[in-house]
Amino acid sequence: MHLSSVKDKTATAHRADIAALNYKMDSEPSFLRTLFSLILVSSLLDSVLSEVDACPDTKTGLESLLPSTMSIQNASIESVYGIMFDAGSTGTRIHIYSFTQKYSDQLPELEREIFESVKPGLSAYADLPEQGAETIRGLLEVAKNAVPSSHWRKTPVVLKATAGLRLLPEKKALALLSEVKDILEESPFLVPDNSVSIMNGTYEGILAWITVNFLTGQLYSQSKQTVGILDLGGASTQITFLPQSEETLEQSPLDFITSFKMFHTTYKLYTHSYLGLGLKAARLATLGALGTGAVDKQVFRSSCLPRNMESMWQFGGVSYRYGGIENGESGFKSCYAEVLRVVAGKLHRVDEMKESTFYAFSYYYDRAADTNLIVCDHMEGFTSSSPFLCMDLSYITALLKEGFGFKMTTPLQLTKKVNNVETGWSLGATFLVLQSLRISN
Numbered sequence: 198m199h200l201s202s203v204k205d206k207t208a209t210a211h212r213a214d215i216a217a218l219n220y221k222m223d224s225e226p227s228f229l230r231t232l233f234s235l236i237l238v239s240s241l242l243d244s245v246l247s248e249v250d251a252c253p254d255t256k257t258g259l260e261s262l263l264p265s266t267m268s269i270q271n272a273s274i275e276s277v278y279g280i281m282f283d284a285g286s287t288g289t290r291i292h293i294y295s296f297t298q299k300y301s302d303q304l305p306e307l308e309r310e311i312f313e314s315v316k317p318g319l320s321a322y323a324d325l326p327e328q329g330a331e332t333i334r335g336l337l338e339v340a341k342n343a344v345p346s347s348h349w350r351k352t353p354v355v356l357k358a359t360a361g362l363r364l365l366p367e368k369k370a371l372a373l374l375s376e377v378k379d380i381l382e383e384s385p386f387l388v389p390d391n392s393v394s395i396m397n398g399t400y401e402g403i404l405a406w407i408t409v410n411f412l413t414g415q416l417y418s419q420s421k422q423t424v425g426i427l428d429l430g431g432a433s434t435q436i437t438f439l440p441q442s443e444e445t446l447e448q449s450p451l452d453f454i455t456s457f458k459m460f461h462t463t464y465k466l467y468t469h470s471y472l473g474l475g476l477k478a479a480r481l482a483t484l485g486a487l488g489t490g491a492v493d494k495q496v497f498r499s500s501c502l503p504r505n506m507e508s509m510w511q512f513g514g515v516s517y518r519y520g521g522i523e524n525g526e527s528g529f530k531s532c533y534a535e536v537l538r539v540v541a542g543k544l545h546r547v548d549e550m551k552e553s554t555f556y557a558f559s560y561y562y563d564r565a566a567d568t569n570l571i572v573c574d575h576m577e578g579f580t581s582s583s584p585f586l587c588m589d590l591s592y593i594t595a596l597l598k599e600g601f602g603f604k605m606t607t608p609l610q611l612t613k614k615v616n617n618v619e620t621g622w623s624l625g626a627t628f629l630v631l632q633s634l635r636i637s638n
């Protein structure tokens with residue numbers, strides 16, 4: 198795999214710069230070391246380059262989403278706002294978008310995004326729904342400061358939960374959502390029908406694909422050279438791309454191909470969400486703790502952890518004791534064998550994936566950025582703040598290579614933001630809300 202890191206800029210404008218930062222990983226044991234240390238170098242270079250190349254000419258093409266009055270010559274410039282909550286398994290985030298059209302002969306633009314987040318996610322409050330919903334209240338204050346009060350009543354607010362709530366017993370998830378709905382309704386914003394829900398994984402992938410291709414300008418370019426997306430969450434992971442080959446359509450299970458209409462165009466996308474293969478769910482699977490609940494005093498052990506370590510870790514409101522294998526195996530080889538068992542036979546692949554370009558974000562990005570000097574064969578040096586680094590990086594490697602079957606030469610671009618906007622499904626989801634409320638024309 199060739200990896201490069203992209204931060205705050207469009208893919209098209211910087212492809213050449215990025216290419217210069219690509220590198221090849223060829224030898225297996227040094228693979229992680231080379232991979233992630235170079236990503237850091239490229240991140241630093243990125244920030245320098247982005248100053249030189251600031252502000253690519255990305256047209257956002259929102260004319261179909263904005264009130265028709267805004268297209269009228271000499272109409273005063275007015276912003277349209279949309280608020281999207283991403284209730285993920287590891288945290289809850291608010292995205293406040295504003296869109297504007299500066300000149301009547303130009304396409305409207307995504308003006309800016311204001312982003313805030315809290316941890317842990319709603320699923321950690323499975324037994325305390327009222328307390329969980331309170332975390333939303335603080336984030337709503339951010340929205341009140343960001344949106345002018347004259348716009349509050351016409352600004353939609355929506356919350357979509359992902360894998361953390363999908364994995365909870367339905368009754369607990371519904372109790373949380375109901376409390377959250379009450380809090381949204383107390384706010385001064387527009388609360389549409391079905392404003393609080395668990396999003397299905399197919400939408401998660403499609404909407405992230407829309408976000409990334411919108412931000413990189415691909416949806417509006419004549420050539421439509423779209424990029425695929427890889428999202429690695431805490432509890433689930435998604436892959437989405439626009440197939441170019443008939444073989445892909447023929448070889449894919451029916452529910453992996455979805456037609457989706459947005460911006461007056463129908464896209465037939467390959468998308469799938471793998472529940473339980475997110476980074477944190479994969480930790481549990483590697484430790485053999487998935488689905489066990491809280492088992493008192495049992496210590497889950499792995500060769501991916503420092504030999505002498507023993508500690509506690511919480512996910513989804515459950516505490517787990519974990520540790521290394523004292524006097525036993527430790528290091529990359531045995532760790533890789535452990536994580537391989539988690540991905541083996543679980544993922545569908547098609548040949549076309551190997552030839553496509555993918556943007557990889559969320560934990561793909563975060564864990565790379567967390568990394569300085571690697572890793573599995575030097576675990577004695579681990580601090581207690583990063584006990585899972587070797588396991589996580591080994592899992593990401595196994596998922597990409599053995600799971601999705603990417604070749605060493607497949608370009609993957611690690612991305613946190615494009616044009617200063619978070620990569621993820623929430624911008625795409627906001628378009629959908631604006632469209633369904635007919636704030637579009």
Ligand SMILES: O=c1ccn([C@@H]2O[C@H](COP(=O)(O)OP(=O)(O)O)[C@@H](O)[C@H]2O)c(=O)[nH]1
Pocket residue numbers: 283284285286287288290318359360361429430431432433434475559560561563619620621
């Ligand atoms: O706007 C966002 C939302 C999520 N993330 C990243 O997504 C990962 C966590 O996934 P999440 O909690 O959304 O889990 P999911 O519910 O998707 O499994 C972490 O790396 C977050 O930093 C991010 O970078 N920006």
Ligand SMILES: [Ca+2]
Pocket residue numbers: 285286359430431559
């Ligand atoms: Ca997510």
